[in-house]
Amino acid sequence: xxxxxxxxxxxxxxxxxxxxxxxxxxxxxxxxxxxxxxxxxxxxxxxxxxxxxxxxxxxxxxxxxxxxxxxxxxxxxxxxxxxxxxxxxxxxxxxxxxxxxxxxxxxxxxxxxxxxxxxxxxxxxxxxxxxxxxxxxxxxxxxxxxxxxxxxxxxxxxxxxxxxxxxxxxxxxxxxxxxxxxxxxxxxxxxxxxxxxxxxxxxxxxxxxxxxxxxxxxxxxxxxxxxxx
Amino acid sequence: xxxxxxxxxxxxxxxxxxxxxxxxxxxxxxxxxxxxxxxxxxxxxxxxxxxxxxxxxxxxxxxxxxxxxxxxxxxxxxxxxxxxxxxxxxxxxxxxxxxxxxxxxxxxxxxxxxxxxxxxxxxxxxxxxxxxxxxxxxxxxxxxxxxxxxxxxxxxxxxxxxxxxxxxxxxxxxxxxxxxxxxxxxxxxxxxxxxxxxxxxxxxxxxxxxxxxxxxxxxxxxxxxxxxx
DNA sequence: CCGGCACCGTGTCCTCTGGACACGATGCCG
DNA sequence: CGGCATCGTGTCCAGAGGACACGGTGCCGG
Numbered sequence: 001x002x003x004x005x006x007x008x009x010x011x012x013x014x015x016x017x018x019x020x021x022x023x024x025x026x027x028x029x030x031x032x033x034x035x036x037x038x039x040x041x042x043x044x045x046x047x048x049x050x051x052x053x054x055x056x057x058x059x060x061x062x063x064x065x066x067x068x069x070x071x072x073x074x075x076x077x078x079x080x081x082x083x084x085x086x087x088x089x090x091x092x093x094x095x096x097x098x099x100x101x102x103x104x105x106x107x108x109x110x111x112x113x114x115x116x117x118x119x120x121x122x123x124x125x126x127x128x129x130x131x132x133x134x135x136x137x138x139x140x141x142x143x144x145x146x147x148x149x150x151x152x153x154x155x156x157x158x159x160x161x162x163x164x165x166x167x168x169x170x171x172x173x174x175x176x177x178x179x180x181x182x183x184x185x186x187x188x189x190x191x192x193x194x195x196x197x198x199x200x201x202x203x204x205x206x207x208x209x210x211x212x213x214x215x216x217x218x219x220x221x222x223x224x225x226x227x228x229x
Numbered sequence: 230x231x232x233x234x235x236x237x238x239x240x241x242x243x244x245x246x247x248x249x250x251x252x253x254x255x256x257x258x259x260x261x262x263x264x265x266x267x268x269x270x271x272x273x274x275x276x277x278x279x280x281x282x283x284x285x286x287x288x289x290x291x292x293x294x295x296x297x298x299x300x301x302x303x304x305x306x307x308x309x310x311x312x313x314x315x316x317x318x319x320x321x322x323x324x325x326x327x328x329x330x331x332x333x334x335x336x337x338x339x340x341x342x343x344x345x346x347x348x349x350x351x352x353x354x355x356x357x358x359x360x361x362x363x364x365x366x367x368x369x370x371x372x373x374x375x376x377x378x379x380x381x382x383x384x385x386x387x388x389x390x391x392x393x394x395x396x397x398x399x400x401x402x403x404x405x406x407x408x409x410x411x412x413x414x415x416x417x418x419x420x421x422x423x424x425x426x427x428x429x430x431x432x433x434x435x436x437x438x439x440x441x442x443x444x445x446x447x448x449x450x451x452x453x454x455x456x457x458x
Numbered sequence: 459c460c461g462g463c464a465c466c467g468t469g470t471c472c473t474c475t476g477g478a479c480a481c482g483a484t485g486c487c488g
Numbered sequence: 489c490g491g492c493a494t495c496g497t498g499t500c501c502a503g504a505g506g507a508c509a510c511g512g513t514g515c516c517g518g
Contacts, residue, residue, distance in 0.1 A: 008280050009238040012310075012321055051237050051319050055310035079308045079323050081241075081284035090280050092241055092323075094308050163494080180497070181477065204493045205484045392466080409468070410506065433464045434513045 010081070010090040014059045015046030015131065017077065017095065017138035018069065020102030020118060021155040026171050027102065027118040028135060030127070031066055034114045037087045038128035044135070045116070046093065059096040067116045073099040073154040078137050085130045095134045097141060099154035146172050147229045150191065153212040161199055161207035162186070169229075185229065191217050239310075239319040243288045244275030244360065246306065246324060246367035247298065249331030249347060250384040255400050256331065256347040257364060259356070260295055263343045266316045267357035273364070274345070275322065288325040296345045302328040302383040307366050314359045324363045326370060328383035375401050376458045379420065382441040390428055390436035391415070398458070418456065420446055 018029040030042040045066040049058040056074065063069045074096055081092040102118070119125070121139060126132075146152050152168050153160075166182050186192065193213050198206035217227070247258040259271040274295040278287040285303065292298045306326040312319060331347070348354070350368060355361075375381050381397050382389075395411050415421065422442050427435035446456070 007240075007277055010241050010278065010280065011236075012239050012241060048236055049239065049310070049321075051239065052312050054312060055308065055321070076307060078305060079284065081278070081323070083281050083283060092278075092284070094310065094321075162496090178477070178479080179495095180479080183496080184498090185476085202494085203486055205486080205495050207495060390466090407506070407508085408466095409508080412467080413469090414505080431465085432515055434466050434515080436466060 010092045011086075012049045013046050013091060013093040014049055014055055014062060015044040015093050015095050015134060016059050016063055016074075016098055017044055017135055018063065018067075018071065018098040018100055019121070019138070019142060019155065020100050020105065021168060021171065022102050022118075025120040025122070028121045028124065029067060029069070030117060030119055030124065032115040032117075033128055041128040042119070042125045043128035044095075044131045049094075055094050056096070059094075059098075063098065066114065069100060069105060071098040071100045073151055077134070077141060080130055080134060082130065093129075093134075095138070097138050099151060101155065101157055103157045143172055143174075148227060150212065150217060150227045159195060159197065159209040159211055161209060163207055165210075189227065191220070191227075239321045240315075241278045242275050242320055242322040243278055243284055243291060244273040244322050244324050244363060245288050245292055245303075245327055246273055246364055247292065247296075247300065247327040247329060248350070248367070248371060248384065249329050249334065250397060250400065251331050251347075254349040254351070257350045257353065257367075258296060258298070259346060259348055259353065261344040261346075262357055270357040271348070271354045272357035273324075273360045278323075284323050285325070288323075288327075292327065295343065298329060298334060300327040300329045302380055306363070306370060309359055309363060311359065322358075322363075324366070326367050328380060330384065330386055332386045372401055372403075377456060379441065379446060379456045388424060388426065388438040388440055390438060392436055394439075414458070420449070420456075 016029075020027045020029065029045060031045045033039055033041050033043050045062055047058075047062045047066075049055060053061065055076070059074060060070070063071065075098075077095040077097040079092060079094045083090060085091065085093075121135070124132075124135065127135065146169065152165070152172070155168060156164055162183055163179075165186065166177055166179065169182070170176055191213055192210040195209045195211055197209045199209060200206070221227075245258075249256045249258065258274060260274045262268055262270050262272050274291055276287075276291045276295075278284060282290065284305070288303060289299070292300065304326050306324040308321060308323045310321040314320065314322075350364070353361075353364065356364065375398065381394070381401070384397060385393060391412055392408075394415065395406055395408065398411070399405055420442050421439040424438045424440060426438045428438060429435070450456075
């Protein structure tokens with residue numbers, strides 16, 4: 001290896017901001033730290049990048065190890081590298097952003113005896129390192145992206161009602177939407193498959209279920225179609 | 230330092246995609262490599278991150294060192310970390326994205342005897358490492374961002390004509406725009422200061438000069454205004 | 459001096475989109 | 489069988505965006 005590389009090197013980690021949605025709120029997955037620094041504090045799941053794995057592989061591995069979690073949607077968020085962001089020394093972290101269907105991911109005990117739990121994104125405990133910044137950045141990204149890419153569906157069960165979908169947007173965007181206009185617009189896109197099923201076990205009139213048509217979206221996307229709100 | 234950190238570490242670099250605009254084309258700044266690997270190939274300016282500087286500071290420093298360049302607009306683009314992207318070993322690079330006013334940056338000889346030059350973004354030589362991917366990512370970002378943030382002005386001289394501005398958008402977006410609609414829309418935003426000056430040394434009727442009003446934009450932005458194409 | 463050339467600068471019309479807005483239908487429960 | 493909660497639907501209006509053409513101005517060359 002060239003002499004060029006014999007400088008001291010920073011350590012490199014990945015951290016994941018995993019969002020999920022339940023009936024009440026938008027949630028983020030946190031892990032309670034078992035060791036110093038910030039022992040006992042809550043933090044984003046993450047860890048060191050191995051020499052032979054890509055950054056995204058590292059993110060997936062950490063999610064699997066720390067929360068027994070697999071996710072369909074995982075994208076790079078931002079890289080945080082302030083020299084003093086870790087008290088142990090120079091650590092640069094590549095943050096990732098993931099969406100999971102909370103309904104299908106009941107957390108399993110983490111393999112390394114750390115506690116994992118979902119918190120409302122509007123009400124998290126004090127976080128370790130600069131993870132509050134990372135979370136804020138991720139929220140901003142989610143808010144921005146959900147409007148012009150159909151990623152919101154990653155947060156819902158495969159079959160969902162239009163009300164659920166609308167609640168999703170209202171929660172993420174932090175504003176109310178008009179039901180009629182919302183339905184008009186989303187149905188006009190012709191990306192939802194109307195199923196011959198209605199929701200079960202509700203104590204009022206049951207709503208029709210829909211399914212997002214990924215194939216159709218891919219096609220339309222190629223043809224220059226743009227999803228928007 | 231904790232034992233946790235005694236894993237082997239990747240090297241970390243920053244690379245910069247610097248865009249400039251001249252009368253003909255959108256340009257990108259490249260540096261010819263003086264050492265192996267890829268000796269003689271053109272590459273993005275960049276280099277190793279020092280242990281005591283932030284990522285953005287590293288990017289600015291490299292731009293200064295390799296091209297004598299300062300830039301107003303510098304933002305993080307993406308982090309590239311495929312295990313085999315550098316033949317010398319594991320090197321992760323944090324790519325940055327910069328815009329400069331080409332009219333005011335005649336390149337000075339680089340301090341470390343490497344050659345620096347501007348190339349049309351549509352016609353670059355074969356690049357070192359995965360820098361072609363980095364450039365493609367940057368172009369995509371520029372195309373996306375220019376429409377909803379007033380960053381295009383960073384590519385123009387402080388005083389410019391509406392035709393120059395329109396040509397900028399046409400070049401970046403790779404499509405033609407209608408002159409009357411473009412002027413109507415951009416002037417309606419009320420972000421351009423109309424000057425009592427016209428361009429000089431043209432062999433036809435001279436066009437009026439305008440200046441972008443950064444202050445006004447900041448105010449409007451706070452008030453919830455959204456710049457859009 | 460005059461014509462040609464190149465670019466500057468301007469307004470109308472039409473379509474479509476987006477937002478405001480209310481009520482009858484359905485199904486469960488007590 | 490009445491009450492309650494949610495479902496599901498259509499109209500109207502204003503504003504934005506896109507299509508579209510021509511007279512004005514200034515330089516240059518003959």
